[in-house]
Each structure stands twice: as C-alpha cells, then as structure tokens.
Amino acid sequence: MNRTKRSVALAVILVCGTALLLPSGATGQQSDVPGESPMTSDESAASKTPWTGNLDTINIEEPATLWPGLLPELRGPTLTWIAVVVILVLTLQTKPLLSWHNLDGLMLALTALLLPLRSNLGVFQNDPTGQTVQLWAYLLMSVVGLYWLARGLRLLFIKAVPALGPNVSEGAMIVLIVAGLFVAGGRIANAPLSDGSRDGLIGGIFTAETGKLPYGDALGHDARSPLLYLLHAGAVKLVEPTYGPGIEMRWADRSAWLNESVLVTADPTTARLVNMLLFLLLIGAVAGLGHRLHSVVLGQTLVAILCIFPGVLECLPRPEIMLPTVLLAWSIAFVTVPGVGGLLSVLTLVLAGLAWPWAWLALPAMLAYFFRRGWQVFGATIGLLGAAAALLVGMTTLVAPTLPRADGALRGAGIIPTYTARLSDDGTTIIERNRPSETIEPTFKKWFWKPLLDRDNGRLDSASARPALPNGVDAASIMYRDVTATGEAREALQGEYRAALAREPKPIRAWASLRTLLEATWKPEIEPPMPMIGTWDLWPTGEPGSVGRWALIRRGGKIVVVVLALLVAFVLIRGRRGQLHQLIGGLLAVCAATLLISTTGTATNWVWLMPTALAALAAKGGSITSRLETPASERPPLDLGPAPRITVEK
Numbered sequence: 001m002n003r004t005k006r007s008v009a010l011a012v013i014l015v016c017g018t019a020l021l022l023p024s025g026a027t028g029q030q031s032d033v034p035g036e037s038p039m040t041s042d043e044s045a046a047s048k049t050p051w052t053g054n055l056d057t058i059n060i061e062e063p064a065t066l067w068p069g070l071l072p073e074l075r076g077p078t079l080t081w082i083a084v085v086v087i088l089v090l091t092l093q094t095k096p097l098l099s100w101h102n103l104d105g106l107m108l109a110l111t112a113l114l115l116p117l118r119s120n121l122g123v124f125q126n127d128p129t130g131q132t133v134q135l136w137a138y139l140l141m142s143v144v145g146l147y148w149l150a151r152g153l154r155l156l157f158i159k160a161v162p163a164l165g166p167n168v169s170e171g172a173m174i175v176l177i178v179a180g181l182f183v184a185g186g187r188i189a190n191a192p193l194s195d196g197s198r199d200g201l202i203g204g205i206f207t208a209e210t211g212k213l214p215y216g217d218a219l220g221h222d223a224r225s226p227l228l229y230l231l232h233a234g235a236v237k238l239v240e241p242t243y244g245p246g247i248e249m250r251w252a253d254r255s256a257w258l259n260e261s262v263l264v265t266a267d268p269t270t271a272r273l274v275n276m277l278l279f280l281l282l283i284g285a286v287a288g289l290g291h292r293l294h295s296v297v298l299g300q301t302l303v304a305i306l307c308i309f310p311g312v313l314e315c316l317p318r319p320e321i322m323l324p325t326v327l328l329a330w331s332i333a334f335v336t337v338p339g340v341g342g343l344l345s346v347l348t349l350v351l352a353g354l355a356w357p358w359a360w361l362a363l364p365a366m367l368a369y370f371f372r373r374g375w376q377v378f379g380a381t382i383g384l385l386g387a388a389a390a391l392l393v394g395m396t397t398l399v400a401p402t403l404p405r406a407d408g409a410l411r412g413a414g415i416i417p418t419y420t421a422r423l424s425d426d427g428t429t430i431i432e433r434n435r436p437s438e439t440i441e442p443t444f445k446k447w448f449w450k451p452l453l454d455r456d457n458g459r460l461d462s463a464s465a466r467p468a469l470p471n472g473v474d475a476a477s478i479m480y481r482d483v484t485a486t487g488e489a490r491e492a493l494q495g496e497y498r499a500a501l502a503r504e505p506k507p508i509r510a511w512a513s514l515r516t517l518l519e520a521t522w523k524p525e526i527e528p529p530m531p532m533i534g535t536w537d538l539w540p541t542g543e544p545g546s547v548g549r550w551a552l553i554r555r556g557g558k559i560v561v562v563v564l565a566l567l568v569a570f571v572l573i574r575g576r577r578g579q580l581h582q583l584i585g586g587l588l589a590v591c592a593a594t595l596l597i598s599t600t601g602t603a604t605n606w607v608w609l610m611p612t613a614l615a616a617l618a619a620k621g622g623s624i625t626s627r628l629e630t631p632a633s634e635r636p637p638l639d640l641g642p643a644p645r646i647t648v649e650k
C-alpha cells in the first residue's frame with residue numbers, strides 16, 4: 001500500500017529526528033520511589049546531575065515477561081519507542097500533511113515519550129532555569145492536555161469533519177492487535193497489585209460476606225467507589241482469594257492477613273481477573289465505537305493504539321481509573337445504538353460518575369445531545385431517573401451508617417464534638433467532656449455538610465447499653481454526632497448507633513447513609529496513596545500553613561471546568577440539532593479539562609482521555625469527502641459496453 005509506505009517513512013523520519021535530539025550522555029538523578037517528592041527549590045542546582053537526554057537510561061518499571069522464553073523481554077524504553085512508531089504509522093497521513101489527525105498522532109507519540117521522564121530529577125545541560133527534567137515533562141504533558149481541550153472545542157463548533165483513512169491493511173492490523181494484546185495481557189498478569197486493586201479486594205471480601213459496603217469497617221481501605229467494591233465482590237464469589245499456602249482470606253480471620261507483609265504474598269488472581277475483565281470491556285467499547293463511527297478497519301486501528309499506548313498500559317492494573325473509563329467508553333458507544341441509545345448512554349454515564357465523580361460533568365452534554373433528538377429524550381430521561389432510583393436503593397441497602405468523624409463531616413461543618421468516648425477495662429463505654437485545644441474556622445463547604453448532620457438526631461438514650469456519663473448529664477441530651485471516639489470505643493458506640501438508626505424512619509437512615517458514603521470517599525480517615533506525585537504538587541505551595549497560589553488556581557479551575565461543561569451542553573442544545581462529532585468534541589473537551597484539574601493532573605490517568613480522543617480520530621460528519629473516496633475528476637470513465645443497435649422493420 002502506498003499510504004502505508006508513506007506513513008512508515010514519515011514515522012521513521014520523525015523517530016530518527018527525535019533520537020538525534022536525545023543523544024547519549026550522563027543520566028539524571030532518579031526518584032527511586034514512585035510518588036517521591038522532587039527536590040525543593042532550596043537545593044542547589046549543583047546537586048542535580050546534568051541530564052543530556054538518553055531515554056534508555058531512565059529508570060522506569062521493567063515488567064517481567066508473561067511466559068519466559070516465549071515473549072521477548074520488553075523493557076520500558078524499548079516499549080516506549082515501539083509505541084511511538086506504531087502510533088505514528090497508524091495515524092500519520094501524507095496527503096494532506098498538515099491536518100488535525102496528524103497532530104493527534106503526534107500528541108499521542110509525544111505523551112508516550114514524556115511518560116518515562118516523570119521520575120527524572122536531573123537537569124538539562126545548558127538549561128538557564130535549572131529546572132528538573134521531571135518538571136519539564138509534567139509541564140509538557142499539561143500542554144498536551146490543553147491541546148486535547150482545544151481539539152474537543154474545535155470539534156464542537158465545526159459542522160464538517162473529514163474522515164481518517166486507515167493506513168494499514170486489515171490483515172496487518174490483526175497482527176498488530178494480537179501483539180498489542182500480548183503486551184497488555186503481560187502487563188496485567190505481571191504487574192504487582194496496585195493500591196486500588198488491594199483496596200478493592202479487601203472491600204470485596206467484606207461485601208461478599210456481609211452484604212454491606214466496607215465504609216467505616218475496613219479502615220484504610222474504605223475510600224473507593226461503591227462500584228469498585230461490588231465488582232471485586234463478584235470476583236471473590238467466582239475465585240476465592242487466598243494467602244500463604246492456599247489459606248482462604250475470610251473477613252472473620254482478617255487479623256491474620258490484613259497487614260502489609262501478608263497482603264504482599266497474597267494470591268492476586270482475583271484482582272487480576274477484575275483487571276482483565278475491565279481491559280476486555282474497554283477494547284470491546286473502542287472497537288465497536290470505531291466500527292459504528294467509520295469502519296471495521298478503523299475500529300481495529302483504535303484498538304491497536306489503545307493496546308500499545310504507554311499511558312494505557314500503566315493504568316491497566318489500577319481498577320479505580322479503569323472502571324470509570326470503561327463506563328465512559330460504553331456510554332459513548334451506546335450513543336450509536338438506535339432506539340435505546342439515550343437510555344443506555346445516560347444510565348452508563350451516571351454509573352461512571354459513581355465510579356469517579358468527575359465523570360458527572362459529562363452528563364449535561366449527553367443529556368443536551370439527546371434532548372434534541374426526538375423520542376430519544378424519553379429514553380435519556382428514563383435512564384437518568386432509573387439510575388437515580390437505583391443509586392438511592394443501593395445506598396440505603398448496602399451502606400451501613402457510621403458515626404460522624406471529627407476529622408470528616410464534623411470538621412467540614414465547622415463543628416467540634418462536645419464529648420469523647422473511651423472504653424474501660426470492663427467494656428463499659430465512658431463519655432467525657434471534650435476540651436478542644438483548637439478552634440475550627442468555617443469553610444465554604446459548611447453549607448453542604450451541616451444540613452446532612454442536622455438530619456441525624458439520634459440520641460444516646462436509645463442505646464441498649466447505657467454508657468457512663470459525666471455527673472448531671474442526661475443521655476437524652478447527647479446526640480451521637482456530639483461524641484467522637486476511636487478504636488474499640490468507636491466500634492462499640494457505632495454498633496449502638498446503627499441499632500438506633502434501624503428504628504428510625506427510612507428517610508433519616510437514607511440521609512445518614514448518604515453522609516457516610518460522602519464522608520468515606522471525599523474525606524477519608526486515611527487518604528489513599530497517589531500512584532505518583534501529581535502535577536499540582538510540583539508547583540510552589542507558599543508559606544507553611546497558608547493556601548498557596550497554585551491551590552487557589554486549582555480551586556478556581558474547578559469552577560471553570562463546571563462552566564465549561566454547562567457551555568458544552570448549551571452549544572449542543574441550542575439552534576440546529578447537534579451532530580455526533582460535536583457531542584464527541586464536547587465530551588473530549590470536558591474529559592481533558594477534568595484530567596487537567598484532577599488531583600494528579602496530567603501526571604497519570606491518561607487512559608481516562610483515550611475513549612474520547614480515539615473517538616475524535618474516527619469521527620466524521622458534514623459535507624467533507626472522505627479520503628477513502630476517489631474524487632470524481634480522477635475516476636475512470638464509466639464503461640457501459642457497446643452502444644445498442646437500433647433496427648427498423650420494413
């Protein structure tokens with residue numbers, strides 16, 4: 001194929017040019033621990049080893065092979081260069097050379113090159129700023145995120161989009177897909193358990209055995225999405241997790257295995273089953289989306305890019321980001337389904353928001369798109385109401401309310417507990433007056449947390465076990481939310497609290513369950529560790545104890561992202577009926593904005609952007625002719641055969 005030869009030649013030229021810009025040289029100082037804080041500005045530039053640009057010396061993860069002796073050992077830098085070549089070959093077009101599709105491919109390749117540089121603390125030679133390679137890599141990845149934001153807005157506002165022509169034949173594409181599946185499957189099979197998988201597995205064991213979500217009962221592992229625990233609970237039912245010499249992990253025996261040293265040796269089969277399922281579901285959604293938007297060959301092209309892109313490979317063992325990505329991908333894929341597309345898309349997108357709240361910002365755009373498509377408005381409305389009802393029923397059924405925490409909802413509402421609880425040697429709960437040494441300044445979130453707490457008026461006089469109270473204090477005057485407790489005292493008092501709530505009307509229990517869910521996921525007692533240092537953590541935070549400039553910028557950025565989501569919905573709902581490529585553009589802009597403003601920023605979680613970015617490659621619409629079609633001026637004349645003979649009877 002001429003198109004393939006031109007694309008391969010162009011990709012080789014670009015890769016070779018990049019390699020020349022990165023000559024071999026001394027290596028930079030590495031951050032041995034993922035997420036380790038970079039050197040502060042007080043450290044002198046002389047303490048940073050000069051880095052001259054040899055990508056092969058970057059110390060990044062080197063996963064083992066899936067089957068030793070069968071697959072080559074693909075080290076991190078090697079896999080990076082392979083991914084760059086494959087992405088460029090599949091996306092670059094020579095006619096026209098200057099196109100948005102070519103720029104999309106270049107941005108994906110640039111991201112693949114920047115990802116290995118995130119942990120390098122060296123400095124570029126002759127860099128007058130003296131900034132680390134890490135900071136420049138993070139900065140450039142943020143620029144790439146801004147590009148995808150602009151790319152989505154352009155798709156949103158234009159009426160005609162040219163189609164992308166596949167560069168590789170269908171047979172060669174199958175070979176690339178098979179190779180990509182081996183690479184991705186090896187990543188899932190060999191990567192150690194991530195923090196998200198470990199939390200999901202522990203919470204899944206609790207949910208499978210008790211029928212309740214682990215909020216308040218699995219300290220340090222109860223800050224994840226309810227869907228993550230339910231998914232792992234289903235996997236636990238299929239494959240019982242074990243540790244040591246095949247000993248089953250039971251929640252009743254958690255004291256024997258719920259510690260770091262034992263969890264490291266636990267059998268990861270159950271968690272990897274979840275990761276593999278999510279990966280296959282993501283492939284199915286992307287392949288179907290490419291097929292429906294363009295063709296089978298382009299659907300295969302999108303799958304090949306997905307399987308080889310390093311930003312996706314690093315997220316495969318992390319179900320906390322894969323789950324919302326899969327739901328988002330299927331939400332977009334369901335848009336192309338006639339009849340029930342509105343119902344399925346909105347329902348799936350609401351679930352994606354439950355898995356990662358940032359996904360809910362895509363909901364206004366999806367609703368606006370279907371509200372201008374005739375009968376689809378009823379399906380979208382039913383999907384929204386059905387999802388809301390399912391969330392309400394699931395929350396009241398699966399979430400066991402917990403005592404409000406002093407460092408959680410109470411602090412958010414600006415409330416200091418009046419009493420503290422402790423457990424005596426004989427097991428009696430002793431209530432004492434609290435003498436706080438600090439005051440809590442009300443925050444702008446007080447309006448949210450205080451109404452939730454005000455609806456919970458359970459009092460100690462309803463407890464079956466009478467606590468020991470201070471002199472002159474009546475149990476009927478003390479509400480549970482006025483008491484803070486830790487350790488065994490908290491477990492004892494929480495049991496009484498749940499028993500008291502069980503006797504209350506359902507609306508009160510529902511409000512308590514909602515507060516418990518939000519407190520556990522938004523204000524967890526133990527924050528889940530970040531997979532690596534985030535983009536926002538690199539910038540100066542200001543004086544100790546004060547809110548830094550970049551923290552204020554991020555807060556303002558959240559407001560901007562919300563306004564952007566509403567703007568996208570306004571564009572789709574006004575005037576003429578929005579086209580599918582405009583919806584994809586709006587979703588791409590919102591997803592790019594949420595990635596930029598999230599806790600880690602563009603440092604990781606690039607898989608979240610891939611469904612909409614790949615859909616933008618496949619999107620077409622308007623009156624622009626596809627590159628796969630031959631212009632009328634270049635078509636051969638139509639051969640109609642010899643002219644008919646006309647005879648006349650005499």
